[in-house]
Amino acid sequence: MLAMTFSVRADLAGELSRAAEQRLAHYANEHDWLPYQAGFSPWLPAGASRLPECAQPVRFEPAQAGDAPWGRVPWLIHCPDDPGWTTRARVEVSVHLPVWVARERLRREQELSASVLQLKSLSLERLHRGFIAGRQPPKQRLLRDLPAGEPLYPALLAPRWLVKKNEQVVIEAQGNGFTVTTQGLALTNGSEGELIRVRNIDSEKIIQARVVAGNRVQSLR
Structure with a gap:
C-alpha cells in the first residue's frame, strides 16, 4: 500500500501511474527479471476531479492484490479522512x-x-x-x-528425470543407524521424490522405491 499527501485536485493520474510502476518494479525484483520496458496508462472516473480534498495521506492499492501487475489492473484510491472517500481507477500496464x-x-x-x-x-x-x-x-x-x-x-x-527407464541405479535400504546399498535396474522413469518400479539385480525382485538423487533410489520399508 502506498501513501502520499497531496490535494485530490492535483494529478491523481500521475500518482496512480507511479504506484503501478513501483508495484511492477517490486514484482520484477522478486522474480529476478532482466531489464524490461513498461508503459502506464491510468484511467480515473470523471467524478474524481470533484472529490473533496484529503487532509491525510491518500492511499493507493490494487483492487485485487493477487493479480499480475501488468495488463488492465484495477486500483482503489482511499482518503482515510472522517468522512473520507474511495474511488475506483485502473492502469493499463504494458510490459515487454x-x-x-x-x-x-x-x-x-x-x-x-x-x-x-x-x-x-x-x-x-x-x-x-x-x-x-x-x-x-x-x-x-x-x-x-x-x-x-x-x-x-x-x-x-x-x-527432469533423475532416473531413466532401463538404466542401472543404486538402491538404498535404511535401517536403525545403517544403510545397505545394492544395484538395481529402473523399470520406469522418475523425478525427485517420485515412486518408481525397480528390479533388484541380485534377487530379481521388483520393488517400489523413491527417487532421491541421480540414479539413486531408496526402497520403501
Whole structure:
C-alpha cells in the first residue's frame, strides 16, 4: 500500500501511474527479471476531479492484490479522512520482457539447456498461458513439442528425470543407524521424490522405491 499527501485536485493520474510502476518494479525484483520496458496508462472516473480534498495521506492499492501487475489492473484510491472517500481507477500496464523461447524445434521429453533456448523480448499481455523469465534457462523437460520461436510457459515444463527407464541405479535400504546399498535396474522413469518400479539385480525382485538423487533410489520399508 502506498501513501502520499497531496490535494485530490492535483494529478491523481500521475500518482496512480507511479504506484503501478513501483508495484511492477517490486514484482520484477522478486522474480529476478532482466531489464524490461513498461508503459502506464491510468484511467480515473470523471467524478474524481470533484472529490473533496484529503487532509491525510491518500492511499493507493490494487483492487485485487493477487493479480499480475501488468495488463488492465484495477486500483482503489482511499482518503482515510472522517468522512473520507474511495474511488475506483485502473492502469493499463504494458510490459515487454525478455522471456525464454525455443531456439529450434523441441521435442516432448527433451531436457532443456541454454543451447536450445534463447531470450526474446515479448509483450506479456499476449502471453496468456504465462511465460518463463529470469537470467538462467529452466533446467527442466518438456511435456509436449514446442515449435522454434515459441515461448516456454509453466504448464509445458516438468522436473527432469533423475532416473531413466532401463538404466542401472543404486538402491538404498535404511535401517536403525545403517544403510545397505545394492544395484538395481529402473523399470520406469522418475523425478525427485517420485515412486518408481525397480528390479533388484541380485534377487530379481521388483520393488517400489523413491527417487532421491541421480540414479539413486531408496526402497520403501
